Amino acid sequence: MGLITKFYHFLHHHIRHSNRVIGSIVGLSILDQSFSIGCVYVWKSIIDQYLIRADQWSSSDFYIGVLSLVFLWQAMSFVSRLAKNRQSYKTTVLADQVSLSFFERAYGHVMSLSHDFHESRSTGQVMRQLSKAREDLDNVIKAFFDKLLIQVISFLIVTGFFFYIRWQIALIMLAFIPVFLYFTHRYTKKIDSVQRKINNKGEKAYASVQQALDAFMVVQSFQSQEMESARLRSNNRLAHQGLKSKTHAFLRLAFVQGSLINLARLSIIAAGGYYVFHGQITVGEVVLLSMWGYFIYNPMYQFSDLLAVFAEGMDSVARVEKLMRIEASIKSPRAGFRPIKVRGEVHFENVAFHYPGVSTGGIKHIDFTLPPGGKLAIVGPSGSGKSTLAKLLPRFYDVNSGCVRVDGVDVKQWDLQHLRAAIGMVLQDVVLFNDTIFNNIAYACGGQQNLKVPSDSLRKAVEQAAQKAFAHDFIMTLPQGYDTVVGERGIKLSGGEKQRIGIARTILRDPPILILDEATSALDSESEVMVMRALEQICENHTTLTIAHRLSTIRHCDQILFCEKGQIVERGDHDSLMALEGRYYRYVLLQREKETLPQNFGRVQSQSDNTPTAPEKIEWPV
Template identity: 30%
Template structure:
């Protein structure tokens, strides 16, 4: 399997309907669900008792002797409030427990998606928009939540009411019940058609809201570029086009949902008309008639809500599919079943005829070299030569497509990812810091570090002084991506993080290329301290930062074309010499 293509989706799982896929999540909480359904049944029984009380109360009133029959008074004073209270309590408890299950299922889905995203290979994120993924975790799961909660709530209460009312009207008059119910199947065909339309439009609507989130995220992240190039109006128009498309799709969904009630009401009115004709012909007692009509009216709400269940299920089906697409995606860079932990001893890193491709595009071709423990090796070359790809293979962000990478005599694919990556420190050009305190950013990856160790790492990274100048020192929150810091300050915090981790292997990916001269001097001093006694793989744009490396490897179009020390490569008078002369004249 090509581990450098986007992580694949398990198609076999997708053949199963998304609601069947949700069942294991729901079954985890069957006790609460059972409680919800119990009180739903009690709610339906209370509705039946209410109709019975109405019938008997009316019968006493219209057919009893005397001005105010005692039975009618007892029913009015005691039974109606008691049944009303029981009905309300049952509805509350049923709705609460069922809604708890729905919300907990969606919490589990969100947690599962987040956990799954962190299992996926780097290639998956290289081929996915972050806004799209955010939308799936937030918006799509929200639609699933609404559907699951509302569908289960309606399934827990409405069918019982419908069943009790149906039984009751058959008890009152079986022939009249048959006449009134014969028209209800007419609702099925249009409701099914509306459901299919809702599903189709909801799928497109969720894709549009994902576009909205992506544009919003890009515009906020790139606000300086947007303003610098005067593109505010362009970005606004782009955003509005997507929100307009989303609005149009949601209105299609609204029309389909709104079409259900008129159909049910029309069929209900036909049924009422049939009942009136029947009563006229049979001279039905007034108490039975009113009880029958009350029961029928109490049936209409369950019929409408059960009709909406189909629409809601179709509405959330597209979202559920998008959620399970993420959950079903297989991570391609994973531990083998017989993977072993990398030992504590620092070992040589060997690239043995390594080849790598992004899909069908070759990036590295027949690359072979060995880095001894404690050796510093730098990689140079023009943009696109394969430098970053090469170092990304060491921590297995990707897997090789040919050859092998070994630590000592062990293939990296035979090592556990946790043990491999715990031995590697990474400092890149684009430093990523979290919207957290300085101390927590430095201790990221070493959460049990004590404050003295954090401060020591900051001092060695030449970051301690500027940290003390902050309002709260090490407890200062630095903003998203460290927005409140300069580039040099962010880089020194990243170096402090690597120092605290204390890895035997260090990867530097153009760690000083975007800094001004003063910042570069400070960062380079911190890097020199960090590199001491470690195996270093360094990518450098500024050749002045790698002249002291033990070896320099020159890459061109995925091939190694030169290798040697700085002095040896200058004497070779080849590509490295040309790059050096371009920078230093």
């Protein structure tokens, strides 16, 4: 019964604004059950008035009377079915509205959570939790109004008639209910516990599948299909074991319930026979009570199935509600800073940061100023904290100490939406949606891209952005041009093409501050040339923070910071750092050596024993 109590509290909280709809559902349910139960009473009249007293009626009066009652039974059945159909329709609509609303609120909450949440959770597991909760909640609401509510109404009506006809038989009928509820509650606790384990294993299996599908090229290239299948089988096997345990519990419960119901109905018939023998009730009333017993005990027999739906549904909802209780670690302040115009000045003041739960790594003593329209590059070996700096500026994470300012205002005091609207990011791995090229670029407009017929001005702006990003020409060579669907994560496009689509999206948004994080590191030389031309367009008159390995993207920056082990060890422009002949100088030499490496890669020198030697290992200079 605890499951139903949980659902009642959930229902009261989430559909309290739908009182009229709920009232109509309850009213239609009462109408349905009243006429359905009344149909049984018609058969009592046929038995007592006509079948038992058939010799007292003329042939014509007998058939007229019976046919009249049959016609009345049909009319009452029609009204009952009509009310039931209308009630089911309203219930279906309500269930869909509530489950969709719950799903949308949960999705909105998850999307509002900070980076630390998303980087620590499996995307597939979260997706499974949200989608399963929506589906299960829909089933629970339908089960509540279509079955449980009707069962309660029929129980109340029939119990009243039982007491009206013969209260002693009513007490016999009610005596079995506490025993019934005891065994139901006892098995429900076990079923609820097993269902939580099944859901947990199901989420892991779903996450495993989603992860493998996302990385299907890696799976196929390493011939790991069998390994991924074995991982899925392992999770499914555990879920299957839980399902078997749950099924056994249900079957035992169903056996106990069925035995109690049969015993109760036999008791009612036996008691009815006793009272008929003593002339206190009629045969029709015994038949009536026996048939009405169906309205009490058959729904109770189905109660175990209802509990299965409630157990699975409320566990799914509880998991999502647990997600919804997680608060974002990064919140926008009340009455946050919302400037009319952003100049684009960036200042890091003695900033230190390390990721939550990680004692090593991070950055410390970071201090620099980037004036409006300035160009700053951050270079250094992997793990030196370059990308971490880029995450602190749009407040994906908050600094542990120090301060990050934009236009002289601490980013913690900015309205979060206004801060991130002022910053555009072009990443190494551009994320494209499985949609058209047009919609992927127009995504920068915040929803306008979803219009079925975009305005002429929006289409013109998208094409202009694509031209500035040097993407228009290759887009027009595609069969459907801007209406070409790029596939999951842009899989139908090359790396350079995806980068230029991402740059066009940022150009369309036109933020005053740009972050270019390894925007060309994964491209071939030809694609790099095209992307570099596009980056020149986007960086003009914008404050630009560039994180890169390739010198072509940084040598013309006003200031270069060389980071190592989370600290700035050198700073200056390209020429001054080269003259210093320090870390940056050796970095440049290493880059030049790497650029010439393909010419000699794979060549071997002959030795006296004709044994080839491996190329020299290139190490990071210190």
